[in-house]
Amino acid sequence: MNELSTSLAIDPDLARRILTGFLRSETTRAGFARGVVGLSGGLDSALTCYLAAEALGPQNVLAVRLPHAGSSPDSLEDAAEVIRQTGVRDITYSIAEAAAPLLASIPAKDRIRRGNVLARLRMIVLYDQSADFRGLVIGTGNKTELLLGYTTLFGDSACALNPLGDLYKTQVRQMGAAMGVPARILAKPPSADLWPGQTDEGELGVTYAEVDRLLYLLVDERRSPEACVEAGFKTAMVRKVIERIRRNQYKRLPPVVAKLSNRTLGYDFLYLRDWAN
Amino acid sequence: MKRFTLALAQMETRLGDPAANLDKHLQIIVRARRRGADLVVFPELSLTGYMLQDLASDVAIAANGDDPVFRRLLSASRNVDLVVSFVERDSRHRHFVSAAYLSGGALVHLHRKVYLPTYGLFQDSRFFDRGEDVRAFDTRFGRLGLLICEDFWHVSPPYLLWLDGAEVLLLISASPGRGLSDDGRLESARRVDNITQAYASLFTVYVAQTNRVGFEDGLCYWGGATVLGPDGQRLAQGPDLEEALVLADIDPERIRTARLALPLLRDEQPSLVYHGLARLLGEVSR
Numbered sequence: 084m085n086e087l088s089t090s091l092a093i094d095p096d097l098a099r100r101i102l103t104g105f106l107r108s109e110t111t112r113a114g115f116a117r118g119v120v121g122l123s124g125g126l127d128s129a130l131t132c133y134l135a136a137e138a139l140g141p142q143n144v145l146a147v148r149l150p151h152a153g154s155s156p157d158s159l160e161d162a163a164e165v166i167r168q169t170g171v172r173d174i175t176y177s178i179a180e181a182a183a184p185l186l187a188s189i190p191a192k193d194r195i196r197r198g199n200v201l202a203r204l205r206m207i208v209l210y211d212q213s214a215d216f217r218g219l220v221i222g223t224g225n226k227t228e229l230l231l232g233y234t235t236l237f238g239d240s241a242c243a244l245n246p247l248g249d250l251y252k253t254q255v256r257q258m259g260a261a262m263g264v265p266a267r268i269l270a271k272p273p274s275a276d277l278w279p280g281q282t283d284e285g286e287l288g289v290t291y292a293e294v295d296r297l298l299y300l301l302v303d304e305r306r307s308p309e310a311c312v313e314a315g316f317k318t319a320m321v322r323k324v325i326e327r328i329r330r331n332q333y334k335r336l337p338p339v340v341a342k343l344s345n346r347t348l349g350y351d352f353l354y355l356r357d358w359a360n
Numbered sequence: 361m362k363r364f365t366l367a368l369a370q371m372e373t374r375l376g377d378p379a380a381n382l383d384k385h386l387q388i389i390v391r392a393r394r395r396g397a398d399l400v401v402f403p404e405l406s407l408t409g410y411m412l413q414d415l416a417s418d419v420a421i422a423a424n425g426d427d428p429v430f431r432r433l434l435s436a437s438r439n440v441d442l443v444v445s446f447v448e449r450d451s452r453h454r455h456f457v458s459a460a461y462l463s464g465g466a467l468v469h470l471h472r473k474v475y476l477p478t479y480g481l482f483q484d485s486r487f488f489d490r491g492e493d494v495r496a497f498d499t500r501f502g503r504l505g506l507l508i509c510e511d512f513w514h515v516s517p518p519y520l521l522w523l524d525g526a527e528v529l530l531l532i533s534a535s536p537g538r539g540l541s542d543d544g545r546l547e548s549a550r551r552v553d554n555i556t557q558a559y560a561s562l563f564t565v566y567v568a569q570t571n572r573v574g575f576e577d578g579l580c581y582w583g584g585a586t587v588l589g590p591d592g593q594r595l596a597q598g599p600d601l602e603e604a605l606v607l608a609d610i611d612p613e614r615i616r617t618a619r620l621a622l623p624l625l626r627d628e629q630p631s632l633v634y635h636g637l638a639r640l641l642g643e644v645s646r
Contacts, residue, residue: 090541092541093540093541093542094540094541094542094543094544096544097540097544097545100601101537101580101601104575104580104601105575105580108574109575109577112575248578249540249578351414352414353413353414354413354414354415355411355576356577357375357409357575358375358376358415359374359377360375
């Protein structure tokens, strides 16, 4: 992978072993054997689906395709290819009908609000399928998205397990290639597919290749903003990314509890999710 | 030093469930015995899991026969020597990350983790008290040393054990894997490997390091149990990321020949360290 700087390059086989182990362990410890993945036809959910199928067995994974009225037909077809290749179970549930009355009251130009409604409707369907299939919802968000807050709170970010949350998009791409994600999915521009022509990089105003290198310097290596500028990043972009990371911290945390008692959830009531599991 | 076979258990644990973990210890002990082990070494907090947080006080036990879990382990040590690790509660309700060397149904040595990592993902000092002593101890095989995880990231505890006569360093960890790169092993695994190799080579002692495996939430413990000879040679290597029982023979003759070839122990000058420290600490106090 020539476009990877040395520091972002990963051993995809090692990541695969850890992430499939993680999915298996954390699913079974919680008393489940199955997982549910919202499959968009994009790279993140495709890779998640491959990992889940390998970790839990394809018969124990339900891929849910959730098209809406404006979805690209290519997305459905790309998702179908992932389903064919992994052998997971699948269901297609159009959210168009449920979305219509909600979207009717939101101006067409307010694309963020409309997009959030769609993302949250998908969450509702996934969690309902989770109850029906008796499987945990496996999230598909990556580290780039989580850091930049490029997610919908209680929408696409809602999940029980998040296998890709510590991999930058560039690394997800490297891993996807190694795991056999179809070339078509690897090649297409990343998109939330909430409106026609939407692309992540268009909305973020920066390429993943570039922002991932910057995030790596800022977050993983804890370099100063000045050092990032010295490394060749534009001052305005460094400022903007730092501001985005800071402003979106709320999306990465459970809701804030106001402390009143001596022992308060989140502050001094500290247990892992795996508590005696 | 006598010749003996040691077994390193790299095992998964259940977080905050000593009863389930005790059962697993007993099963592993049986398997290790069948394979000829004289000593079975379990990883850090093998009875409780590592990232305990507020569970620490709930799972704490006294390191004596009054505790039912500890009693079972003492009893299991009648046939084979054991190193087990747990949250120890002392009579003053302090909690330590401890490891016990058990033999012949008795407690031979208790080590309390001295260095409590509290940085990055680690929270040890928030939940545990600090041990204050590092010393080698005599066993039926010879003189050994026992350290827990962060203890051996500081050079002084292994150094003290070496000067105190330990011929085998038993290093036990619950090391969460971190630092994914294109290297093929996690950075945490590579660094522990470098450190243990350095101790074996610099001290001409056996180094036996075991680390747990499995997950606690998103933390992945990487395993990689290792036995290194006093000449720095790798004698046994467990796999990464899966359970295993790793056996190796400890041969006193190998220590003798290593020290003939490289007389680092003979030439070591503890008084140099002593005077150097006296000077440095004196300067600090001034």
